[in-house]
Amino acid sequence: MRISEIRKRDASGRSDTARRKASTGRGTFLQRNGAGRCVSLRKLKAPKSRAGKAAVLILINIAVMLISAYLLKQPSILETELHEVQGETNYDTIVVGDSHGETAVDPDVLDGKLGTTSFNCARRIMPVKDIYYLIREVSYRNDPKTILYELDPFYWTVPGISLGNDTSVFFAGTDPKNRMDYFLNEMLQQPFANVIADYRFAPRNAAQIPGTAWVKLQPAYLRHEDRSIPMIMKALYLGENYEYRGRGFRYGTTWSAALNRSYSYEKFRAKNVPESNLEYFHKMAEFCREKGVRLVCFYSALPPYRLRNENEYDAHDFFTRLCAEEGVEYYDMNYLKADLLPRTDYDYVDVDGHMLGELAERQTSVLAEILASDRPQMMFVDSYDEVLAGLPEFMGMPGIDPAPWEETESETEAQTETGAGPLEAETEPGPETGTGPLEAETEPGPETGMGPLEAETEPETEDMGETRAGKTG
Amino acid sequence: MNITTLLFMLFLMAGLLIYYLIPGRFQWECLLVLSAVFLCAADWRNLLYIAAVTGISFAAALRIEKQYSEESLPETGETSERRQIRKAEKAKRARKAKHAAVTAVVLLVLILVFSKYVPEALGLDLSKVNKALQERWLLLKLITPFGLSYYLLMAISYVLDVYWKRDRAEHNFLHLCLFISYFPLLTQGPISRYSQLREEFFREHGSAYDNLKAGALLILWGFFKKMVIADRIGVFVRRGWSGRQYGLNVVICLIFYGIYLYGDFSGGIDVIRGISECFGVKVTENFRQPYFSKSLGEFWRRWHISLGAFMKDYVFFPLALWKPFKVLKKKTKKHMSSRAAGRVAAAVMDLIVFLIVGVWHGMGSQYAGWGLYNGVILAFSTLMEERYAVWKTSLHIEESSGRYQVFRLVRTLLIVTIGWVFDCKDSAREAIAMFFRAFLLGRTDLTRIFPETSEAAFYLPILFAACLILFWVDLQHEKGISLREKFAGQSYFRQVCVWTFLFQAILLFGRTVGAGGFMYANF
Numbered sequence: 001m002r003i004s005e006i007r008k009r010d011a012s013g014r015s016d017t018a019r020r021k022a023s024t025g026r027g028t029f030l031q032r033n034g035a036g037r038c039v040s041l042r043k044l045k046a047p048k049s050r051a052g053k054a055a056v057l058i059l060i061n062i063a064v065m066l067i068s069a070y071l072l073k074q075p076s077i078l079e080t081e082l083h084e085v086q087g088e089t090n091y092d093t094i095v096v097g098d099s100h101g102e103t104a105v106d107p108d109v110l111d112g113k114l115g116t117t118s119f120n121c122a123r124r125i126m127p128v129k130d131i132y133y134l135i136r137e138v139s140y141r142n143d144p145k146t147i148l149y150e151l152d153p154f155y156w157t158v159p160g161i162s163l164g165n166d167t168s169v170f171f172a173g174t175d176p177k178n179r180m181d182y183f184l185n186e187m188l189q190q191p192f193a194n195v196i197a198d199y200r201f202a203p204r205n206a207a208q209i210p211g212t213a214w215v216k217l218q219p220a221y222l223r224h225e226d227r228s229i230p231m232i233m234k235a236l237y238l239g240e241n242y243e244y245r246g247r248g249f250r251y252g253t254t255w256s257a258a259l260n261r262s263y264s265y266e267k268f269r270a271k272n273v274p275e276s277n278l279e280y281f282h283k284m285a286e287f288c289r290e291k292g293v294r295l296v297c298f299y300s301a302l303p304p305y306r307l308r309n310e311n312e313y314d315a316h317d318f319f320t321r322l323c324a325e326e327g328v329e330y331y332d333m334n335y336l337k338a339d340l341l342p343r344t345d346y347d348y349v350d351v352d353g354h355m356l357g358e359l360a361e362r363q364t365s366v367l368a369e370i371l372a373s374d375r376p377q378m379m380f381v382d383s384y385d386e387v388l389a390g391l392p393e394f395m396g397m398p399g400i401d402p403a404p405w406e407e408t409e410s411e412t413e414a415q416t417e418t419g420a421g422p423l424e425a426e427t428e429p430g431p432e433t434g435t436g437p438l439e440a441e442t443e444p445g446p447e448t449g450m451g452p453l454e455a456e457t458e459p460e461t462e463d464m465g466e467t468r469a470g471k472t473g
Numbered sequence: 474m475n476i477t478t479l480l481f482m483l484f485l486m487a488g489l490l491i492y493y494l495i496p497g498r499f500q501w502e503c504l505l506v507l508s509a510v511f512l513c514a515a516d517w518r519n520l521l522y523i524a525a526v527t528g529i530s531f532a533a534a535l536r537i538e539k540q541y542s543e544e545s546l547p548e549t550g551e552t553s554e555r556r557q558i559r560k561a562e563k564a565k566r567a568r569k570a571k572h573a574a575v576t577a578v579v580l581l582v583l584i585l586v587f588s589k590y591v592p593e594a595l596g597l598d599l600s601k602v603n604k605a606l607q608e609r610w611l612l613l614k615l616i617t618p619f620g621l622s623y624y625l626l627m628a629i630s631y632v633l634d635v636y637w638k639r640d641r642a643e644h645n646f647l648h649l650c651l652f653i654s655y656f657p658l659l660t661q662g663p664i665s666r667y668s669q670l671r672e673e674f675f676r677e678h679g680s681a682y683d684n685l686k687a688g689a690l691l692i693l694w695g696f697f698k699k700m701v702i703a704d705r706i707g708v709f710v711r712r713g714w715s716g717r718q719y720g721l722n723v724v725i726c727l728i729f730y731g732i733y734l735y736g737d738f739s740g741g742i743d744v745i746r747g748i749s750e751c752f753g754v755k756v757t758e759n760f761r762q763p764y765f766s767k768s769l770g771e772f773w774r775r776w777h778i779s780l781g782a783f784m785k786d787y788v789f790f791p792l793a794l795w796k797p798f799k800v801l802k803k804k805t806k807k808h809m810s811s812r813a814a815g816r817v818a819a820a821v822m823d824l825i826v827f828l829i830v831g832v833w834h835g836m837g838s839q840y841a842g843w844g845l846y847n848g849v850i851l852a853f854s855t856l857m858e859e860r861y862a863v864w865k866t867s868l869h870i871e872e873s874s875g876r877y878q879v880f881r882l883v884r885t886l887l888i889v890t891i892g893w894v895f896d897c898k899d900s901a902r903e904a905i906a907m908f909f910r911a912f913l914l915g916r917t918d919l920t921r922i923f924p925e926t927s928e929a930a931f932y933l934p935i936l937f938a939a940c941l942i943l944f945w946v947d948l949q950h951e952k953g954i955s956l957r958e959k960f961a962g963q964s965y966f967r968q969v970c971v972w973t974f975l976f977q978a979i980l981l982f983g984r985t986v987g988a989g990g991f992m993y994a995n996f
Contacts, residue, residue, distance in 0.1 A: 046965030050682045057969050064977050164984060188480040193700060195479045197980040203931045275600070 065197060072199035074165060074208070075215045075232045078123045079172035081248050083224035085119050085138050086174050092145040093118035094138045095248070097300075098126040101150030103354045104300040106364045107247040113368035120248030122150055123167045127158040128277040132284045133169040133182045139291060140175035146294045146371070149284070153299075153315040154266065159274040161186045164200045166236070171198055204237075211235030241349045243357070251357035252349040265306075268315045278322070285326040296371065297323050301333040301363055302353045303345045304391040313384040331370055333363060335380045338390025340366050345397055474514040475990045476660055476744060477699070484511070489751055493681040501674050504651055504752060511656035515619045522588070522618040523654045526581060530628040531649050533577030534635040534642035540570040541638065574636035578629055585625050588618050593836045620659030622833065626783055628653055631667045633787055640668045648674070657748045661741050661993035663759040663779035670754070678753025688751030690957065693975040694946075695743030699991065700983025701939045703736030705932060708985055713922045714897055719910050720917030723894075727911075730893045732940065734992065735764065738777070741991035762947045767881035769850055769888050780833075784826050792822045813859070820852035827851065842901030846892050935982055 047053045085091055093116040095105045101122030110118045121138055135147055161182075162168050170187060173179045187195050199205065205212075215221050215235045220228040226246060233239040238250075245251040288295040299319065302312065316332050323330035333341065345351060347359040355363065370376040381387060474481050488507045492500055512519040543566060551559075591597075592615070602615055631652070634640035643649040651674060652667050678684060710733050713726035739760040749756045759778050766772035773781050792798055798818055805814040824845070831844020854861075864870075870877055891908065898904040910916075923929050949956050960968065 044966050053965060054682075057972055060969060061973055061976055064973060065980065068977070068981065188483070189475075189478055191477045191700075191984075192479040192482045193477075193696075193980050193983050200984045201981040206931075 068197065068201075069199050070216065071209050071213055072201060072205045073212070074199075074205070074236055075212055075221060075228075076166040076168075076172045077229050077232050078121075078167045078169075080221070080224045080226065080228055080232070081119070081121055081123075082137060082172055082174055084226055084247075085121060086141040089117060090143055091117050091119040091138075092143070093148065094135075094142075094144045094146075095120040095122050095148045095150065096126070096131050096134050096138070097122035097148075097150030098152045098155055099124035099250075100152050100300045100353050100355075101148075102248065103242070103250045103252050103349070104150060104360050104363055105148065105367065106245070106249050106251070106357070106361050108245070108249075109361050109364040110368050113365060114372060116146070118247070122248070125162045125165045125167045127155050127161055129160075129186060129280050130162045130167070130169050132280045132287070133173070133178055133186075135284055135287060136178045136181075137169060137173045137175050139287075139293070140178065144293055146296060147288060148367070149295065149297045150300050151297050151319060153268045153319070156277055157266075157268070157272040157274070159276055161190065163187075163190060163194045163198060166232075168198060208236060211237075245357070249360075252355055252360065253357065255346050255348065255356065256350055265310055267311055268318070270314065270318045273318070281322065282326060285328050289327075294329075296329045296331070298331040298333060298367065300353065300355070301336065301341055301343065301359075303348045303351050304343070305345045305351055305394065305397070306353065307334055307387060307391060308394065316384070331367070331376065332380070333366070335382075335387055336366065337379060337381055340379055342392075344392050344395060346395070351397065474511055476741075476748070477696075477990060480514075484514075485748060485751070489681075489685065492752060497677055500678060500752075501648070501651055504655065504674065504754075505647060508651065508654040508656040508659075511659070512619060512654060516616050518616050519619050522584070522621060523624070523650065526584065526625060526628045527646065527650045527653045529577050529580050530632050530653070531643065531646050533573045533632050534649075535644070536573040537570040537632075537635050538642035540566040540573070570636060574632055577632045581625050581629050581632075585621060588621055590836050592617070623658060623662045623664055624653050626664045626780075627658075627667070630664070630783060630787060634666065634668060640666075643667065643671075655749075655754075657745045657752075657754075658756065660745060661738070661991055662777075663742060663745075663757050664783050665757055665779065669757060673754040673756075684753045685751050687957065688747045688749070690960070690972070691747030691750060692744050693747075693972070693979070695740045695745075695747055696979050696983065697939070697975050698736045698740030698743065698943060700740075700979050700985075702936065702943060703733050703740060704983065704985040705936050705939070706733045706736065708932075709922055710897075712924075716921060717910070718907070718921065720912075720914040722917055722919065722922055723907060723911035725919070725922055726897065727890050727893050730897055731764075731890050734893070734896070735760075736943070737992045741993060762951045764886065765882070765947065765951045766885050767878060768885055769847065769854065772885055772889055773847070773851075780830065784830060788829060789822055789826050792825065793818065798822070816855050816858065820855045823851040823855060824848035837899060838901040839895045839898055839904055842904060843892060843895035846895060850888060939978075939982075 047056055085094070093107075093110060093114070095101055095107070095118065099122070102120060102124065105120050105122070107118040107120050110116060119138075121134060126134070131149065135149075138144060138147075166172070170179050170182045173182070212235055215228070215231050218228060218231060221231065230239065230244045233242065233244055233250075241252060241254045241256050243251045243253055285295060287293075297319065299315070302310075306312065312334055316335065319330055319332070341359075341363060343359055347356050348354060349356060366379070370379060373379070381390070474484065484507075488503070492503050492507075495503055509520060512523065597615075631640070631643075631649070635642045643652075648671075649667070652665075652670055655670070655674075658665060706729050710726060710729050713722060713729065718726055742759040746756055746758075757779055761775040761778065763772050763776035766775055798821075801821070802814050802818045805817045809817075825848070827848030828841060828844040831840040831842070831847075834840045834843075865872065894908045895901065895904045898907055923933070946956060960971065963971075
């Protein structure tokens with residue numbers, strides 16, 4: 001042993017390093033005990049029995065999961081809304097659907113025109129299966145006479161269910177039987193990690209932690225009061241371009257240029273609609289028939305830009321046929337006569353089709369007239385050419401290409417690579433695409449492909465990235 | 474039933490509970506019932522396939538054994554006439570045994586061809602066919618049998634092992650049925666031998682706690698590889714393949730695909746091994762740090778080991794003993810040395826074996842292309858072996874030097890990574906076109922793989938950290954350190970930290986769009 005090293009040793013024979021370790025506990029896992037002294041994990045006494053060891057491990061993991069859920073699981077607007085729907089007031093008209101429906105139907109206008117008591121239960125990220133369970137949920141302690149289903153073609157190509165967001169019917173629901181059915185029929189088939197941990201660690205969730213943690217402690221939220229919804233919207237960054245107007249209606253206030261930049265389009269293909277979604281639609285129709293509920297499907301009017309550039313005629317044909325087969329009323333608001341719902345691309349929050357409040361009120365008014373009319377067909381045109389003829393000229397929008405999908409590289413490539421001509425490419429997805437519509441589905445992720453600006457400066461985009469990953473990028 | 478689902482986890486937990494509650498002598502029957510339930514969850518018709526495959530192998534093996542057992546032994550003071558009769562009888566019995574083995578193998582292969590390849594080749598849409606069929610006959614339905622590619626090879630190996638007297642025939646139909654239908658192996662192998670599993674199935678399975686602890690850790694590690702690494706990197710891989718890529722994009726896509734496939738397949742195998750270990754049944758390893766290989770041959774001996782071993786034992790060696798190959802060897806001997814002639818024969822067999830392996834994956838030209846690519850390289854390196862030795866001597870290259878080993882490692886990585894191009898495209902033509910686009914470096918556009926989003930910036934470091942963990946673990950194994958043994962020696966709370974880290978990482982980061990089941994479950 002060298003002399004310098006001997007000098008460094010204390011009376012107990014410990015070296016400098018050993019003393020430092022003893023005093024700071026460095027090199028071990030540290031925890032402070034009740035008296036404030038440092039103790040290492042190594043010194044903690046492990047349970048003696050095997051059952052005890054397993055139990056401690058399980059308890060620690062449950063504790064971590066609970067903390068993660070508290071911090072990362074989004075507070076649920078749907079949960080609050082469902083509690084309100086199941087309350088004292090009986091709502092005879094309920095709107096279901098996704099975010100398009102949420103921003104497109106104003107219950108006040110509907111009630112003013114029809115004398116009904118309505119509630120808008122449409123929420124973001126609502127695949128078809130969830131809509132079925134949502135319809136059952138709103139009929140639990142409620143006696144609806146009419147259900148208005150805003151069917152967005154995008155979600156029809158999604159075979160999954162809503163998990164990891166704030167809109168899971170299982171976590172937000174109140175009807176035990178409905179929740180049990182949802183669990184047995186759907187959740188059991190999902191990856192175990194997604195079910196047992198209904199939260200995700202993504203940049204947006206991390207950024208939302210302070211707001212999420214705060215909202216969850218608010219008495220209004222804990223009591224599922226209506227006034228907690230604006231707080232949740234703020235916490236989830238949904239309040240930038242919207243206001244909450246009560247009874248589920250999200251009122252669009254401002255047009256957003258940034259949101260438009262993140263928009264991209266997934267062509268609707270009937271062959272991509274999973275069989276399971278058709279089965280669930282059939283179940284919906286059956287359920288409503290059994291309960292004596294009038295089920296009305298409608299497709300909210302899209303911005304002229306989308307009608308001009310996308311194959312909405314295919315979606316129209318598909319849903320017209322499907323609803324006719326099921327004996328369900330269907331109204332495609334895109335096919336309304338031009339003078340009934342005049343609009344420009346600036347009547348929307350974004351090009352995706354979330355309406356500004358003023359247009360939503362006008363559309364709701366027309367919808368009410370349709371519902372009350374004996375001959376609603378008179379209010380619609382017959383062909384897509386007539387739809388296009390009634391549209392205003394493209395006014396130009398920042399960040400939006402006048403005709404973006406006519407000659408995109410990827411589409412041309414897909415055709416070239418697969419050797420498919422234009423016709424084949426329209427009917428058959430190129431094998432190169434790899435990502436089916438479902439890969440774009442209910443969960444967000446890096447694959448939303450949002451531009452940095454949108455993701456950081458426009459919180460709503462993050463939300464939409466979540467809801468419409470395929471469309472926003 | 475996808476093994477990542479909650480349903481499977483509940484099924485597994487219920488199965489384990491029953492398994493350890495019943496007396497040990499009934500445990501194998503419990504496994505058989507669980508396997509039947511697992512198959513029925515996909516479609517009850519799977520049981521018919523299992524019954525057919527087991528029936529064929531069972532009957533063939535018994536017949537083969539009967540021929541061998543009835544062979545009379547030479548007697549002392551045997552007359553030459555008697556000896557000749559005995560030899561003739563032996564030859565007749567051998568022919569009968571061969572006939573039984575060949576018939577069984579042909580039948581089994583036909584099942585595979587008609588269930589897997591014919592619908593694929595004809596482009597049949599089974600859902601439409603079934604709709605039409607069920608309008609007439611309600612119970613009639615064509616299915617793609619679950620796990621057929623795996624259990625069929627296992628059945629073939631059993632029949633041939635009995636034929637080659639490496640194993641004895643099983644006299645209990647249900648025992649063999651368990652071997653063929655053992656549910657953890659149905660998803661993606663490993664392709665096991667009956668001689669390995671017989672002992673495992675029917676022995677005492679020790680303490681439930683130890684089995685569960687060992688198995689669960691392996692399951693967690695498998696899911697970590699699958700969900701945190703493969704599924705996460707799969708997002709970038711899918712984005713990469715979704716359009717035409719050029720230059721570095723192709724290179725990155727190929728490298729990422731290699732990691733993706735390794736994480737997915739080896740992760741899946743770890744999960745399966747873990748599940749099996751929970752029941753106290755140890756199954757063979759399927760991966761041995763393949764990316765540390767120094768030659769392509771070694772790589773394939775470390776990657777999907779069970780398939781490689783099957784091909785070696787049941788295709789390569791029989792081919793070597795096949796008459797046409799003996800003739801080929803004889804003819805080539807006339808023009809070259811005996812050793813060189815042996816190499817030519819080996820090279821041709823390599824080519825054939827890899828072509829078969831390629832086609833085993835599917836009917837597409839990309840699979841055949843992949844098989845040929847690997848087969849040609851292996852055949853070429855076999856043929857050039859002597860020349861390489863000469864070059865190395867003349868260039869004064871020391872085989873044992875560190876630099877040369879690194880060169881070999883990088884060379885193997887490069888060859889393997891280029892080969893993945895066949896996996897990533899839907900035809901060999903597209904794959905080759907893609908390979909050549911890698912040279913158009915000027916058209917590199919990395920934003921087509923890594924969009925400039927906060928999400929990509931967020932997930933890439935997580936992915937990188939997870940890959941580092943995987944690399945470290947593989948490195949330890951490569952050094953011969955058994956991490957599981959080392960882990961078991963750690964203090965309880967350190968073990969808890971590792972368990973918690975793995976589990977919580979899966980919950981927090983193992984959630985990705987487009988992630989599905991295991992890739993090799995499709996084969």
